[in-house]
Amino acid sequence: MDIKTLTSGALIKHPSRGLLLGTGPFRESAEPPDSGPAFYIDTFRLDDPRPWKIPAALHALPAEGNPPPPAPEIRWTEPSPDTYAQVFAEMMEQIAAGQLMKSVPAIPQFGEMLLPHTPRELILRAISSSPSHYPYAWWTEREGFCGITPETLFHQQSRRLETMALAGTARPEDEGVFINDDKEIREHEIVAGSILSRLSPFGSVTRTARSVLNLGTLIHFVTYLTLESDEQHTPAHWIRLLHPTPALGSQPRTENTLAQLDDWRSRLRCPLHFGAPFGFLEDGDFFCLVGIRSLYWQGQRLALCTGGGVVASSTLTHEWRELKLKRDTVRRSFHLP
Numbered sequence: 334m335d336i337k338t339l340t341s342g343a344l345i346k347h348p349s350r351g352l353l354l355g356t357g358p359f360r361e362s363a364e365p366p367d368s369g370p371a372f373y374i375d376t377f378r379l380d381d382p383r384p385w386k387i388p389a390a391l392h393a394l395p396a397e398g399n400p401p402p403p404a405p406e407i408r409w410t411e412p413s414p415d416t417y418a419q420v421f422a423e424m425m426e427q428i429a430a431g432q433l434m435k436s437v438p439a440i441p442q443f444g445e446m447l448l449p450h451t452p453r454e455l456i457l458r459a460i461s462s463s464p465s466h467y468p469y470a471w472w473t474e475r476e477g478f479c480g481i482t483p484e485t486l487f488h489q490q491s492r493r494l495e496t497m498a499l500a501g502t503a504r505p506e507d508e509g510v511f512i513n514d515d516k517e518i519r520e521h522e523i524v525a526g527s528i529l530s531r532l533s534p535f536g537s538v539t540r541t542a543r544s545v546l547n548l549g550t551l552i553h554f555v556t557y558l559t560l561e562s563d564e565q566h567t568p569a570h571w572i573r574l575l576h577p578t579p580a581l582g583s584q585p586r587t588e589n590t591l592a593q594l595d596d597w598r599s600r601l602r603c604p605l606h607f608g609a610p611f612g613f614l615e616d617g618d619f620f621c622l623v624g625i626r627s628l629y630w631q632g633q634r635l636a637l638c639t640g641g642g643v644v645a646s647s648t649l650t651h652e653w654r655e656l657k658l659k660r661d662t663v664r665r666s667f668h669l670p
């Protein structure tokens with residue numbers, strides 16, 4: 334299967350089934366199919382009227398691809414902090430006024446991939462990744478995206494739902510100070526607490542203690558949560574309940590705060606699919622990622638987008654650095670210079 338020559342495709346790494354590639358043509362539907370595999374690919378706003386993408390065929394790929402082909406040349410432009418600084422100030426104002434506890438500005442870095450390379454090659458560069466990372470991709474002839482995310486929105490198997498809070502970020506060498514950093518702990522606990530309270534009405538929830546997930550070039554706080562649900566619900570129910578968690582969205586999550594975040598994201602030119610759910614369904618098993626650590630393309634033009642949580646004690650310089658640290662991590666995951 335030569336991914337580079339496929340005009341449309343969807344790819345995901347499933348925790349037990351490994352790398353799965355759906356090939357087109359895709360049938361798009363508002364509802365999941367009664368049987369057979371389907372990808373769930375939506376925007377951050379969940380406004381794709383037909384988010385279920387049903388492939389013509391599904392293929393299992395070997396996890397370890399060949400060594401990455403020669404790196405493409407990409408001309409990156411440095412992102413300007415101006416709009417970010419403005420949005421950051423507006424967030425801090427709302428946090429100070431008590432209207433917001435946390436939000437997540439996300440900003441792209443734009444680039445141009447030089448011919449003869451094409452952005453679809455990025456997918457090949459993503460598939461050999463470490464166990465805590467999940468590659469995913471979706472593309473058509475002219476546009477697409479591909480990411481390598483450590484974050485799952487949830488994994489639903491019958492009435493059991495496994496999910497995680499992933500928030501709080503530092504460099505691995507700073508772990509000693511990170512685990513005592515009140516701002517990072519608070520940022521994380523807002524996310525874990527919010528997921529816990531959203532799930533609790535539906536059954537019994539257990540959560541692990543907060544721990545550190547080491548991703549090699551970054552560390553995060555992680556808390557795993559498991560729900561044994563009293564009743565069976567559809568994937569769409571759980572998506573709407575959990576997305577966006579405060580790891581990517583605003584807390585509190587109301588119509589107003591979501592609309593405000595939407596405005597901030599569009600002023601920052603954040604791609605519509607950044608931070609959105611990306612899932613795969615088959616035989617009642619629905620596995621759903623959070624679409625971060627990703628590159629978006631149209632023709633030869635690229636956007637590498639990253640975000641970071643803002644809380645009361647955040648500072649502009651620290652947040653700006655964190656975005657760059659995350660971009661460097663994404664480039665490294667894709668074996669890009």
Ligand SMILES: C=C(O[C@@H]1C=C(C(=O)O)C=C[C@H]1O)C(=O)O
Pocket residue numbers: 437484499500501502553580581625626638639640641642643659
């Ligand atoms: C938004 C991103 O990451 C999210 C934000 C984090 C944070 O603010 O500390 C950590 C992990 C992710 O939930 C990103 O990588 O772009």
